[in-house]
Amino acid sequence: MKTLTAPRLTLVVPCYNEEPMLPKSAPVLSAILHRLMDSNQIATDSKILFVDDGSRDHTWTIITQLRQADTLFTGLKFSRNFGQEAALMAGMQVAHPFSDLIITIDADLQDDPRVIGAMVQQAKEGFDIVYGVRNDRSTDTWFKRTTAEAFYWTMGKLGVELVPDHSDFRLLSHRAVTALMTYTESTPFIRGIIPKLGFPSTKLYYKRQPRAAGTSKYPLKRMLRFALSGIFSLSLAPLRAIMYLGFTICTAATIALLWLLGLHLNGLTTNGALLTSLWLLGGLQLIGLGVIGQYVGQILRETQHRPHFIIQTETFSTAFLAAPLTVTPHHEHQSVN
Known part of the structure; x- marks a missing residue:
């Protein structure tokens, strides 16, 4: 069967307050794409799509300047900050109709x-999904390395399928993005959804580089919120845990009741047992209500049908949008995960 020939590639680059970094990263990405074009590995009308996620600095000004200097660059700007997941989905949604391949990268x-x-x-060899995976975490602090390992371990135990040490650096074929676009939840957990697509996949390992400019957009608070989003989006394990905990407490309470009844029949009394039990049960009930509340809140967001993002402006050209696809069938082979 045929493979992809000079596929049209779009790099989707989410940006939030990247004024210090864009002047450094844009030339690097441009040089790589031009080199691939010159060697006929990708089509000459491939693009770099910057998605400005409501930046408060001059990120959009830089994107428009890049567009004026080279039509390889294009961009869209959100009306406010919607988050990286929304920026990734928006970029892929916009690029999808006119791209054979999409690569997302920070x-x-x-x-x-x-x-x-x-x-x-790897895409030409028939893989629909290519994960960029870090080959080590030696450059991380002990705290970051430990929390990352705990995150992947916890998500695995809760039944959320993730690729360890993979963030949002990946390639997706046209049909993989088509399948991804069928997931319409308001807060998609992309890292957990993509392994569920089931298309042939592989991994490419690389050494993560230090950030050249700017600051990290993922402080601890945001990382925790991101992890909880993944859990409540893709796993029912917390609800099952509450049910099992309820059965356990009922069993323990029955045993304790029989024990206290035996003490009472023997003329003995105990102090503080009732108060301690009430505090314990009250705390467990609040935890249970909190977990259930998270799922109820998730249901509320889905039923509101609010827009996932709002585009304020863009820099597309008519020729860019109208260009035809060159996608052809893939090889059929075993998925590598």
Whole structure:
């Protein structure tokens, strides 16, 4: 069967307050894509799509300047900050109709863009999904490394399928993005959804680089919120845990009641047992209500049908949108996960 020939590639780059970083990362990405074009590995009308996620600095000004200097660059700007997941989905949704391949990568270039060529080659060999995976965490602090390991371990135990040490650096084929777009929840947990697509996949390992400019957009508070979003979006394990805990408490309470009844029949009394039990049960009830409340809140967001993002402006050209696809069937082979 045929493979992809000079596929149209779109790099989707979410940006939030990347004024210090864009002047450094844009030339690097441009050079890589031009080199791939010159060697006929990708089509000459491939693009770099910057998605400005409501930045408060001059990120959008830089994007428009890049567009004026080179039509390789294009961009869209949100009316406010909607979050990285929304920026990724928006970029893929906009690029999907006119792209054979889409690669998502952060603007800070800590994910090594030099493996983009290898990703394209893997796509030509028939893989619909190519994960960029860090080969080690030696540059992380002990705290960050430990919390990352705890995150992947916890998500695995809760039944959420993730690729360890993979963030948002990945390649998706046209049909993989088509399948991804069928997931319409208001807060999609993309890292957990993509492994569920089931298409042939593989991994490419790279060494993560230090950030050249700007600051990290993922402080501890946001990382915790991100982890909880993944749990409540893709796992019912917390609800089952509450049910099992309820059965356990009922069993323990029955045993304790029989024990106290035996003491009472023997003329003995105990102090504080009732108060302690009430505090314990009250705390467990509040925890249970909190977990259930998270799921109820998730249901509320889905039923409100609010827009996932609002585009304020963009820099597309008519020719860019109208160009035809060159996608052809993939090889059929075993998925590698």
